[in-house]
Amino acid sequence: MKQSIIILGLLIFALTAKSQAPSEVNVMSFDTEDGKEVHLTQDTVSNSLVFRYGTPSNWEIVFTDDLDDDEAIFSSSGYFRGGGIDNAGLDLNYLHFNYDGYNYTLFDEWSAEGETHEHGVRIDATEGSTTPDVDDISAIESSVTGGISYTMFEGLTQEY
Numbered sequence: 177m178k179q180s181i182i183i184l185g186l187l188i189f190a191l192t193a194k195s196q197a198p199s200e201v202n203v204m205s206f207d208t209e210d211g212k213e214v215h216l217t218q219d220t221v222s223n224s225l226v227f228r229y230g231t232p233s234n235w236e237i238v239f240t241d242d243l244d245d246d247e248a249i250f251s252s253s254g255y256f257r258g259g260g261i262d263n264a265g266l267d268l269n270y271l272h273f274n275y276d277g278y279n280y281t282l283f284d285e286w287s288a289e290g291e292t293h294e295h296g297v298r299i300d301a302t303e304g305s306t307t308p309d310v311d312d313i314s315a316i317e318s319s320v321t322g323g324i325s326y327t328m329f330e331g332l333t334q335e336y
Contacts, residue, residue, distance in 0.1 A: 199219050200219045200220070201217060201218055203324060204284065204322040206317075207315070207316045207319035208296075208313050212230050214227075216228075216324065218329075225240070225243060225250055226240045226241075227239040227273065227280075250271055250273045254269040255268045263288075264289055269323070271324055277302055277305045277307035278301055279300045281300075282324065284325075295320050296312060299311070
C-alpha cells in the first residue's frame with residue numbers, strides 16, 4: 177500500500193512538473209545556458225498563448241495573451257528570403273511582449289550562410305526606463321523543440 181502511494185505521488189509529480197494545462201500544446205521550448213527553461217505554449221481550449229521562463233518548480237515569468245480578445249499583448253514580426261546560400265537565404269521569426277519594464281523578443285533565426293539556426297530571448301529595457309540591463313537568454317540548441325513563425329498566430333499584431 178505504502179509503495180503504491182509513493183508511485184502514485186511520483187506519477188502525479190511527473191505529469192504536472194511542466195506546470196501546463198492538459199489543453200496546452202508546445203509551440204517552442206528549450207533549455208537555457210543558465211539552467212532554466214523557456215516554454216511557449218498555446219492553449220487550444222482558451223486560445224491563449226503562454227510564455228514561461230524559469231524552472232517547473234519556480235516559473236519566474238508567466239505571461240499569457242488571450243488571442244481572441246482585442247488587447248494584443250504579444251506581437252510578431254519576421255522576414256523571409258529564400259534562395260539558399262546563393263541568395264543569402266534568411267528565415268527570421270520574432271515574438272515580442274513587454275513585461276515589468278523590459279521588452280522581450282523570443283527569436284527563431286535561420287541563415288543559409290553557415291547554415292546557422294539560433295533560438296533565445298533578447299531582453300532590453302523599455303525606452304525611458306531606469307531598470308538595470310539584464311543578459312539575453314541563450315538556448316542550448318540541442319534542446320530546442322518546435323519553432324515559431326511570424327505568420328503562425330492569428331489575432332497577433334504583425335510588424336514587418
